[in-house]
Amino acid sequence: MFALPAFAADEFIDKAAAGRMFEVDSSKIAEGKIQNRSVKDFAQKMIDDHGAANAKLETIAGKQKLKVPTELNAKHRSDLEALQTAKDPIDKSYVQMQRDAHADAVKLFESYAKDGDNAQLKTFAQETVPTLKMHQEMIEKIASTTHDTSSTSSTTPAVTTTDTANPAAPAPGANSFTEDQAKSRIQDAGFSEVSALTKDDQGIWRGQATKDGKKIAVALDYQGNVVAGTN
Structure with a gap:
């Protein structure tokens, strides 16, 4: 051997x-x-x-x-x-x-x-x-x-409501979060039933989640910003 x-x-x-x-x-x-x-x-x-x-x-x-x-x-x-x-x-x-x-x-x-x-x-x-x-x-x-x-x-805070817009997030960039990590971070931000997560060509994880009883789109960028109401 x-x-x-x-x-x-x-x-x-x-x-x-x-x-x-x-x-x-x-x-x-x-x-x-x-x-x-x-x-x-x-x-x-x-x-x-x-x-x-x-x-x-x-x-x-x-x-x-x-x-x-x-x-x-x-x-x-x-x-x-x-x-x-x-x-x-x-x-x-x-x-x-x-x-x-x-x-x-x-x-x-x-x-x-x-x-x-x-x-x-x-x-x-x-x-x-x-x-x-x-x-x-x-x-x-x-x-x-x-x-x-x-x-x-942060001067460009993450958005966690559906009626507020933030042009600075989600920010494009090389995203090192795995799908499980992305799901966990979105859940930590107050969302449930996170599903259909896919990473787009800008490095942004996008999917669906539930908050306040409503099904909405969510996104997670490479900085960890969780943004609701994005397509």
């Missing part, structure tokens, strides 16, 4: 360093554009915690003459550019980016902690996993609460 190959050190360093640079850089950009206090506090924590972890990773790599990347990949650069050019506030976009980044980071560090081929890096990964999971729990909790308060924390 053949043993599975160990997780290579250089691959781990590349992915870990790039991911953590992105989390710090995106948080620095977002800090001045964030409106929600809990999101702003999270951004500052990312700058502090990941900055320290990056320094530790560089020290370990330097002692073993392993190269640490100094530039982000194309996707990360694109995400940073989107944050830089977005109109304030960017709370929801930033939160979703951090949710995705931490899901990837936890998976990466857990994999290397289990199957890594470098003892020092493996220990580093093992010691870092609890912090990453704590960050992940924090951002998931923020995500579950901020979309409910969007009407008071």
Whole structure:
């Protein structure tokens, strides 16, 4: 029986360093554009915690003459550019980016902690996993609460009534919500019997739901805005 190959050190360093640079850089950009206090506090924590972890990773790599990347990949650069050019506030976009980044980071560090081929890096990964999971729990909790308060924390609030129009939402954009997540968010916004959800070519989830006894059209954009009465 053949043993599975160990997780290579250089691959781990590349992915870990790039991911953590992105989390710090995106948080620095977002800090001045964030409106929600809990999101702003999270951004500052990312700058502090990941900055320290990056320094530790560089020290370990330097002692073993392993190269640490100094530039982000194309996707990360694109995400940073989107944050830089977005109109304030960017709370929801930033939160979703951090949710995705931490899901990837936890998976990466857990994999290397289990199957890594470098003892020092493996220990580093093992010691870092609890912090990453704590960050992940924090951002998931923020995500579950901020979309409910969007009407008071955003200059372009989500619409939850059928007699109010909001030209800013639903906003087109790359939507990372799965169908189940979209359904859950719409239900959290006060709707029931959510059905017939489909994602259109603008990245907007559209379907039918019931509110106040009436069957109406609903939409969910990539920012998490839930809009009623849209076709």
